Amino acid sequence: EPEVTQTPSHQVTQMGQEVILRCVPISNHLYFYWYRQILGQKVEFLVSFYNNEISEKSEIFDDQFSVERPDGSNFTLKIRSTKLEDSAMYFCASSEANEQFFGPGTRLTVL
Amino acid sequence: GQQVMQIPQYQHVQEGEDFTTYCNSSTTLSNIQWYKQRPGGHPVFLIQLVKSGEVKKQKRLTFQFGEAKKNSSLHITATQTTDVGTYFCVRIQGAQKLVFGQGTRLTINP
Numbered sequence: 580e581p582e583v584t585q586t587p588s589h590q591v592t593q594m595g596q597e598v599i600l601r602c603v604p605i606s607n608h609l610y611f612y613w614y615r616q617i618l619g620q621k622v623e624f625l626v627s628f629y630n631n632e633i634s635e636k637s638e639i640f641d642d643q644f645s646v647e648r649p650d651g652s653n654f655t656l657k658i659r660s661t662k663l664e665d666s667a668m669y670f671c672a673s674s675e676a677n678e679q680f681f682g683p684g685t686r687l688t689v690l
Numbered sequence: 691g692q693q694v695m696q697i698p699q700y701q702h703v704q705e706g707e708d709f710t711t712y713c714n715s716s717t718t719l720s721n722i723q724w725y726k727q728r729p730g731g732h733p734v735f736l737i738q739l740v741k742s743g744e745v746k747k748q749k750r751l752t753f754q755f756g757e758a759k760k761n762s763s764l765h766i767t768a769t770q771t772t773d774v775g776t777y778f779c780v781r782i783q784g785a786q787k788l789v790f791g792q793g794t795r796l797t798i799n800p
Contacts (some may be wrong), residue, residue, distance in 0.1 A: 610786055622733060622778070622790040635787050670732055677723070679788060681732040 581605045583670050591688045600685045601654045602671030610644055611654045612672040612679065613646065615639070618660035622670065629656065661689045694719075694775045696779055697792035702766075703732035704799050709766040713779030721782060724753060727793070728775040736764075766796075776797050 586604045593596050604611050613625040626636040628646055645657045654673075658665055666689045672679040694715045703709050713722065721740045726734040737746055739762060741753035745752045752765045766773055776793040783789050 599711075612788075613784070622727075622794050624787050624789065627786050629781070635784055635789075674786065677738050677782070678735045679786075681734065684732050687717075 581680075583671055583680050585669075585682040585685050587685060588683065589686045589688070591690065593662055595660050597601055598658050598661055598687065600658075600669050600671075600687070602654045602656070602682055603652050603674030604654055604671065605675075605680055608673035608675045608680070610634075610674045610679075611646075611648070612674075613656045614670045614672060614681075615668065616669040616684075617667045623671075625656075630656055658687075661687075663689050664688050666674070694779060694781055694789070694791045696794055698794055699792060700795050700797075702797045702799065703769055705771060706722040709769050709773070709796055711777050711779075711796075713762045713791055715760045715781070718759045718764075719767050721779055722755060722757075723788070724762075724764055725778045725780055725790070726775050729777070733778065733790075737787050741800065743799065769796070769798050771798050771800050 586601045611628040614622050615625055616622045624637050626640045626646055626667055629636045643659045647655050668684045668686050670684045671682040694713055696713045701709055723738045724736040726736055727733045737753050742759050743757045744755040749768045754763045762779055764777055776795045778793045779791045780788050
């Protein structure tokens with residue numbers, strides 16, 4: 580069964596460093612998303628992406644964040660200068676209709 | 691925006707007991723989705739409800755959407771240890787943005 584994959588599974592970085600989180604959505608899906616979940620809290624929407632552009636973003640998704648689909652398969656989330664409060668699980672998701680398929684997540688720890 | 695509250699926040703049951711989680715909105719919802727997240731896992735889509743008064747069943751799980759489309763519930767009959775996890779009601783905002791509730795964390799005593 581097709582699934583969303585994410586790399587790395589864990590990322591540890593120093594405050595102020597740039598990180599890139601990578602996702603491979605399900606191949607025939609057209610909509611892509613990033614969500615984050617701070618430990619013990621609810622899942623929060625960051626951004627949605629369709630037709631090679633951002634379709635919606637939350638207030639969390641400020642100028643430090645960017646997304647890119649550099650080729651036909653990858654979808655990346657970049658955080659330019661990480662802060663302590665960026666520590667969270669980051670989930671990529673994709674969909675072709677109403678059901679969103681989530682990847683296993685990347686646990687980002689900012690020290 | 692629309693606020694969706696989910697109760698209870700935590701629920702602990704004995705294996706074999708039933709479990710229900712409730713989702714309430716202050717305003718009318720166009721639709722609602724339910725997701726399950728196992729401990730250490732990622733959210734997994736369970737179902738979408740669209741019609742007023744809709745009831746859908748998946749084996750031991752029963753999902754309901756209220757007549758006024760302001761509330762929804764998930765009921766699990768005869769819980770099993772595989773049911774452990776957090777259950778989220780989720781509303782769709784705009785075209786595709788998912789807005790998760792706080793979730794109900796279900797733990798089960800075998």
